[in-house]
Amino acid sequence: MKLAYYPGCVSLSTGKEMDVSTRAVCAALGIELEELSDWNCCGATHVSNELVATGLSARNMAQTELPIMTPCSICYSNLRSAVRRLEDGEVRERVNAVLEKKYSGAAIRHALDVILESLEKKDERIVLPLKEMKVAAYYGCLLTRPVGQYSPQFPTILEELIKRLEAEPVELRHKTSCCGGPIFMPREDAADDIAFAILAEAKEAGAEVIVTVCPLCHLMLDAKQKALEDKKGQKIGIPVLYVTQLVGIALGLSPEELGLEMNSVSPMAMVERAYERMAARS
Amino acid sequence: MSTATAAKDVEFKQEVLRLAGPEMLTCIQCGTCSASCPTAHLMNPSIRKLVKLCLEGRKEEALHNETLWLCTSCLLCTVRCPRGIRPKAVVSALKDIAERESVRGRDASYEEFFLKQIKNYGRIAELPLTAEFLLVYPQAAVQSMQMGLELISKGKIGARVDRIEGRDEVKRIVEKLRE
Numbered sequence: 001m002k003l004a005y006y007p008g009c010v011s012l013s014t015g016k017e018m019d020v021s022t023r024a025v026c027a028a029l030g031i032e033l034e035e036l037s038d039w040n041c042c043g044a045t046h047v048s049n050e051l052v053a054t055g056l057s058a059r060n061m062a063q064t065e066l067p068i069m070t071p072c073s074i075c076y077s078n079l080r081s082a083v084r085r086l087e088d089g090e091v092r093e094r095v096n097a098v099l100e101k102k103y104s105g106a107a108i109r110h111a112l113d114v115i116l117e118s119l120e121k122k123d124e125r126i127v128l129p130l131k132e133m134k135v136a137a138y139y140g141c142l143l144t145r146p147v148g149q150y151s152p153q154f155p156t157i158l159e160e161l162i163k164r165l166e167a168e169p170v171e172l173r174h175k176t177s178c179c180g181g182p183i184f185m186p187r188e189d190a191a192d193d194i195a196f197a198i199l200a201e202a203k204e205a206g207a208e209v210i211v212t213v214c215p216l217c218h219l220m221l222d223a224k225q226k227a228l229e230d231k232k233g234q235k236i237g238i239p240v241l242y243v244t245q246l247v248g249i250a251l252g253l254s255p256e257e258l259g260l261e262m263n264s265v266s267p268m269a270m271v272e273r274a275y276e277r278m279a280a281r282s
Numbered sequence: 283m284s285t286a287t288a289a290k291d292v293e294f295k296q297e298v299l300r301l302a303g304p305e306m307l308t309c310i311q312c313g314t315c316s317a318s319c320p321t322a323h324l325m326n327p328s329i330r331k332l333v334k335l336c337l338e339g340r341k342e343e344a345l346h347n348e349t350l351w352l353c354t355s356c357l358l359c360t361v362r363c364p365r366g367i368r369p370k371a372v373v374s375a376l377k378d379i380a381e382r383e384s385v386r387g388r389d390a391s392y393e394e395f396f397l398k399q400i401k402n403y404g405r406i407a408e409l410p411l412t413a414e415f416l417l418v419y420p421q422a423a424v425q426s427m428q429m430g431l432e433l434i435s436k437g438k439i440g441a442r443v444d445r446i447e448g449r450d451e452v453k454r455i456v457e458k459l460r461e
Binding site: 014051098194224 | 352361371389393405409412447451455460
């Protein structure tokens with residue numbers, strides 16, 4: 001399978017491990033990725049004018065004929081929203097008037113869905129089944145909203161993938177709640193309260209790891225975890241992995257290939273536990 | 283209210299409807315949007331009331347409030363609204379109008395710098411964006427410092443700004459499509 005790959009701006013900075021692990025897992029699963037040429041920012045959640053946001057996504061989508069895959073839920077949500085708006089002939093005409101390559105339709109996929117589709121049940125490439133591992137599935141907002149492939153409030157695809165890796169999904173009441181990320185710069189206190197509620201719930205539910213599909217969720221729950229612990233006076237200490245990192249661990253890829261050293265809360269103890277549990281079973 | 287003000291307010295209402303969609307007119311003020319909002323407890327007016335202010339053409343109150351900047355764009359209001367209204371699009375419309383009319387404040391500045399970076403470079407580089415914001419609002423630095431240092435220690439944020447080839451095209455998208 002060959003797909004166009006849209007890494008998104010975060011892949012070059014705070015989400016490097018998302019990009020690294022996406023490329024590594026796709027390579028291991030035989031999914032060929034061709035990076036979109038000269039891609040631009042999708043506007044994230046900060047471009048208020050919808051036509052401008054649509055134009056930014058349309059320019060990206062016009063670069064390829066292949067289906068486009070992104071590992072970032074924000075990019076994914078923006079691309080899918082743009083596809084829907086561009087179904088309107090008037091919008092398409094206005095947007096195409098300013099584009100060099102014209103938009104003529106696109107198929108948008110999230111890495112999560114591509115990877116799940118590529119993994120068979122009991123897939124022999126899963127060399128480290130994550131049995132007994134309690135994994136909290138945290139979707140955040142934009143994988144499923146406004147027009148994802150999944151239920152906007154009660155999705156299950158992440159749990160399906162967790163089970164395919166033979167791990168145990170931990171259900172969070174907050175699983176599709178917002179992480180607060182989009183307002184964390186100008187409104188830090190409000191964002192902190194929201195993010196901490198998710199971490200505290202995962203802790204109480206006994207999660208050994210939280211899995212995310214969005215670099216902003218990851219930033220709030222991982223890079224900010226220590227600051228949140230200090231601020232709230234409660235230890236959390238739960239590693240937060242991109243879904244591609246979790247899959248990569250189960251596929252037996254190395255920590256370097258998955259960028260695990262770039263995670264703020266180290267997942268190494270959790271990885272070792274997975275190997276110990278496998279050794280104990282055999 | 284003078285006739286001139288009233289006329290302008292009608293214009294404002296029409297502009298919000300144009301940007302956020304005419305389905306706003308069908309709002310029944312049920313409050314599902316407010317009940318779904320992760321920052322509702324901090325908002326005044328609530329998101330429900332914000333929609334009402336727009337429909338009543340109360341421009342000043344609709345544009346000058348904290349509510350717009352507390353929206354996290356999570357879209358839960360939008361998927362839950364029983365009338366198919368998109369309350370987050372109402373917020374976006376108001377932000378767009380506020381930005382065009384040069385309403386100032388820390389949040390408006392952040393959005394402005396973000397769009398400026400897209401327009402100039404085609405992509406976002408977090409460090410220069412953050413630096414520009416902190417120059418205007420240095421008080422935010424104290425809060426952000428711990429995470430910033432953490433990210434720098436992991437080699438995840440650098441000063442490098444990626445410039446794409448199609449910068450002129452992106453600039454055209456930002457300028458022409460906003461008209």
